[in-house]
Amino acid sequence: MKKDEVPQDRGFSDGVREISYAVDENGRYVLVQSQGWEPKTVANDQAWEVIEEDLREQIRLIKSGKRSPLAYHMTRNLMDIGLLSSYADLPRWRVRRHLKPKVFRRLSADLKARYAGIFGITVAQLHEVPETSEITPHE
């Protein structure tokens, strides 16, 4: 890749330019900043679309009473039961139970605070779930 070929396409790093290695006019390697590269952005877009679909599905399940809000926050933070149970210092079977609406409602203040702390939100926010329409695909 030549210096003047280093792409400056639509990126996904909020303007943070990353380093590419490219060759100058003399064939010598130099470090060049790149704003983004379309193929790279497409791949990242696709990964986020999968996550967003999953989020919408979780919200549907929560709104239809099949799952607790914990499912939304877990998915929103890209965690599965295994990872969340590590963070919560709880066995997996307990975290799985907390995904049931009835069980979640009866959780101790302590446990709710623990979950909220992991996600960096308040306990009040732990109970909140956005509308599916708010999960918009990024441009």
Added chain:
Amino acid sequence: MNDSTAIEIPFHHRQSAHCETGVLSNLVSHHGLEISEAMVFGIGSGLFFGYFPFVRLNKLPLTAYRIATGGIMSRTTKRLGIRLEWQKFRSPGKAMAALDRMLEAGVPVGCRTGAYWLSYFPPRYRFHFNMHNLVAFGKNNGSYRISDPVFPDPVDCPAEDLAKARFAKGSMAPKGRMYHVAHVPGADEMDLAGAVRKGIKEVCRSMLRVPGPFIGAKGIRYLAKKVENWPAKLGDRRAALHLGQIIRMQEEIGTGGGGFRFIYAAFLQEAAPILALPVLSELSDRMTEIGDRWRDFAVIGSRICKARASESESYSALAEILRDCADREAALFADLEDAVR
């Protein structure tokens, strides 16, 4: 020491392509041994290829373009005679206190962290991977001055976020690991040419002769066979997701472009005068072409991902590019191995 005392060690932040190599290059340079990221990568035998269908990352198979995390740092320091002192901790409190003590003593500290909790990371980069490296070189008002080599300039990270990142959970949890340079060899102590040679030989071996189908040039061919069958075996959507994962491993994780192949070409260029082997410059040019070929793979692959329609022909085209890469890499590493014999 109270919170309002600011510490800032004069640390030269140089933006790099990749975290592990960038951190080592910057830390070691701080201690008087100037060494580029490319040299760290080459001496550390960073270049690799492996396709591991049974290892899942983001629920998809793992494609690795570099050796296992930490491997570059351990090889480079060993081969150059650099000594790093490592510590890990049971609690964030102890880990942050130990960090503060080092900073107060004027010593910049490398930290292993998860990327997810780093608030300065662009949101779409924030995934749960625990193999990130950064340097802390100051503290100001409950916030740390961080030289994160993949960023253009130093950044500030609130203490709570850094603590969370240092104790991220999940696979390869960092457990608060931190390291600093304890010894840097003098010019007479260091066998730079020897280190370069060792670095090259190991990469040649791993790309040419590791048993089994998953690793090296063989691994690339193995992937080619898989890719060809993905539309039929997985359906369009899952095939596209598998493809996307490869592109991400090739380009998103700070590879400098082309799955670290361009960085390796830069290393070969630097190595040529060190080993007094002009042929390494030609091999560098060939490596650059190979990097370009990997980039072609990403371009066509991303078009398939975007179109999402069944493009069996294009999956075949992708497999052909991979086979071309495999052939070129096999030839290049054979010639490289000959050159440094």
